[in-house]
Amino acid sequence: DSGVTQTPKHLITATGQRVTLRCSPRSGDLSVYWYQQSLDQGLQFLIQYYNGEERAKGNILERFSAQQFPDLHSELNLSSLELGDSALYFCASSGTGGTEAFFGQGTRLTVV
């Protein structure tokens, strides 16, 4: 158990809909990262938050947004969903920058 909790584990939704993925980081970790992993693809970095502030942005679509709350949990919002958004979405957390990141078990999103 990495200490990073993601909910839900599985999500099935229709095209055009909006979903919210939730992540609770390890106790004490201030950084939260979101990654997308499509079938047979590598981990694509989406966005990073540190202590409530956005710190780095990767290949995140405009239809996607995220935030980190004062209690340090984070949410990733995906809207106007398309079939191609079907993927595993991982959240990871770490302490200060440059230290190892610990991953949650992921949310498997299926868009039908």
Add this chain to the structure above:
Amino acid sequence: GQNIDQPTEMTATEGAIVQINCTYQTSGFNGLFWYQQHAGEAPTFLSYNVLDGLEEKGRFSSFLSRSKGYSYLLLKELQMKDSASYLCAVWGAGSYQLTFGKGTKLSVIP
């Protein structure tokens, strides 16, 4: 930008040694990580290198050469359970972005 290259697939025999290479080009460097990922599961941390040289951790060792932008992961005494994808990841400038390579899928055969 950041670019990380790893072989796509490798096959090795149970009990043998395998070396998985990773080359990277990044804007700034603050450390290199290796993760193991079984299909459909979360990546798990294996090793971390920030200085040149070899880090050994049981059956796993990782090497880094910053001047060459090169790292490798060495797995000894391979077991069937080592069949997984191995991901090379680099902390870029400012330590704000951990970028992963596409991963090397290792198949261990009897």
